[in-house]
Amino acid sequence: MTAVLVVNSGSSSFKYQLIEMDTETTLASGLVERIGELMGTSSHTVLETPITQATETVTVERELPIADHTAGFAVMLEAFRTHGPSLEAHAPVAVGHRVVHGGARFHEPTVITESVERDIDELSALAPLHNPGALQGITAAIAAFSAVPHVAIFDTAFHQTLPPEAFTYAINADLAERFRVRRYGFHGTSHGFVSRAGADFLGQPVDALNQIVLHLGNGGSVCAVRAGQSVETSMGMTPLEGLVMGTRSGDIDPGVLFHLHRRAGLDIDDLDQLLNRGSGLLGLTGHGDLRDVITAADSGDGPSQLAIDVYVHRLKGYVGSYYAQLGQVDVISFTAGVGENSALVRARALEGLEALGIRIDPERNEAKSRVARRISADDSAVTVLVIPTNEELEIARQTLATVL
Known part of the structure; x- marks a missing residue:
């Protein structure tokens, strides 16, 4: 079995799914939120599948202090250990991270290195509400799953095929280039998935x-x-x-x-x-x-x-x-x-x-x-x-x- 852990991290929360890729079955999903507040919350759902051998869908919720994303990942790992599925039996071969803004720099999924982390941090100027949280999640996830590769999937990547007439704003060209002012687009992961799913539906x-x-x-x-x-x-x-x-x-x-x-x-x-x-x-x-x-x-x-x-x-x-x-x-x-x-x-x-x-x-x-x-x-x-x-x-x- 080949499993991938998907992480979607914000500044005070992160969502996750463990997906078995041979059958594209979600084995478990969860949400850790209110990170850094006086009291945080977590929910962990084990989905009913033959693979997990669960007989029913079970959701476990907790309230506890969660100081930072590293502590949040510890809560997630504890939920897997206590309620399943076992991360030993379904060890992820990689961790995929949603990152909102890749600028014009990232046009495809990218294995995360220290250099990539620096680039994501530098691009926070374009997405101050999103990229810093994603980077916190990446740092915590790499610490928790240090033996497997981590991959950044950028919301903007699907739109890197926009032609210049579509992504160019009609402002001073030198100013736009200096401060990277252009159309980037978002929800690219969804738009790409749905456009391919629509073609599959029609058999074309x-x-x-x-x-x-x-x-x-x-x-x-x-x-x-x-x-x-x-x-x-x-x-x-x-x-x-x-x-x-x-x-x-x-x-x-x-x-x-x-x-x-x-x-x-x-x-x-x-x-x-x-x-x-x-x-x-x-x-x-x-x-x-x-x-x-x-x-x-x-x-x-x-x-x-x-x-x-x-x-x-x-x-x-x-x-x-x-x-x-x-x-x-x-x-x-x-x-x-x-x-x-x-x-x-x-x-x-x-x-x-x-x-x-x-x-x-x-x-x-x-x-x-x-x-x-x-x-x-x-x-x-x-x-x-x-x-x-x-x-x-x-x-x-x-x-x-x-x-x-």
């Missing part, structure tokens, strides 16, 4: 298809994929650009920031907080979760109804734009929490696009399922799919391919 090679992938969660992005390569994406230098999200504004006139600075007295930190954590659905309604917004809208709440209108208006605009960029679209796929579960968003995002050959079957769209499925009508020229994303499996696949 990925390089024969033009696709639009809509990754819609608390954060959201759209990607135009031509022949398996990203050619346009909605997030930019940071994950703030693009769609309306749970707490992020998405696209906004930069002049708004100058206006709020001059007239409202907001400084740089205030504006950062506003656009990243106090805007989007939260700013419009007081609710950062789309499910709560829909519930309020159904009850007649005007701001919530407007927020949904704004949300789908922006989404539909990107679909139309990327259709134009691709010239022809074969597949549109919805994925992530909202994309996989909200029939309302899927229907409204594509309504009125029949002239582009896009037609959703209402009954298929409303049907609930956890597996990949077609929701377009039989006479739709564009196939519309719902594809559950699996970023952890994609990280494990890329990790294993890198170390073999």
Whole structure:
């Protein structure tokens, strides 16, 4: 058996999965959070599989002080020892790490060395909320699993195929080069996984298809994929650009920031907080979760109804734009929490696009399922799919391919 441990680490938490790669079965998963606070928490789930010989899914939760990521990994290892599966019987051959920002430097999975760690640290200037936490997780994981290779999988890597006209901002070229100002894109692991899964669903090679992938969660992005390569994406230098999200504004006139600075007295930190954590659905309604917004809208709440209108208006605009960029679209796929579960968003995002050959079957769209499925009508020229994303499996696949 060949197992890979996948780690997704933030500044005060990390998630993990142990995946048996011969069958691509998740053996266990967990979450360690509130690291560095007075009291931390951990949960460890052993999944029911013939491989683990578990007879039922078991989740064990704990509350205890967790001083740092190293202490968090000790908690994780204890959970494996106490509740299984055994890391001796399912010893990982490698550890795969999600790293949000690889800049223009990393365009493929990369075995982590001291030099790579320095590069990830240096790129923290582009992702101050993400890369430092990933680096803390990498340091702790290398200490806990020192005998196996560790591989960094970058969210930005899939978008390194963007052409210059797509990644270049129209600002002073010397300034942009000096401070690495360009579009990088994010959610690349998900966009890559879903575009390949969509091709597999249709039984066609990925390089024969033009696709639009809509990754819609608390954060959201759209990607135009031509022949398996990203050619346009909605997030930019940071994950703030693009769609309306749970707490992020998405696209906004930069002049708004100058206006709020001059007239409202907001400084740089205030504006950062506003656009990243106090805007989007939260700013419009007081609710950062789309499910709560829909519930309020159904009850007649005007701001919530407007927020949904704004949300789908922006989404539909990107679909139309990327259709134009691709010239022809074969597949549109919805994925992530909202994309996989909200029939309302899927229907409204594509309504009125029949002239582009896009037609959703209402009954298929409303049907609930956890597996990949077609929701377009039989006479739709564009196939519309719902594809559950699996970023952890994609990280494990890329990790294993890198170390073999």
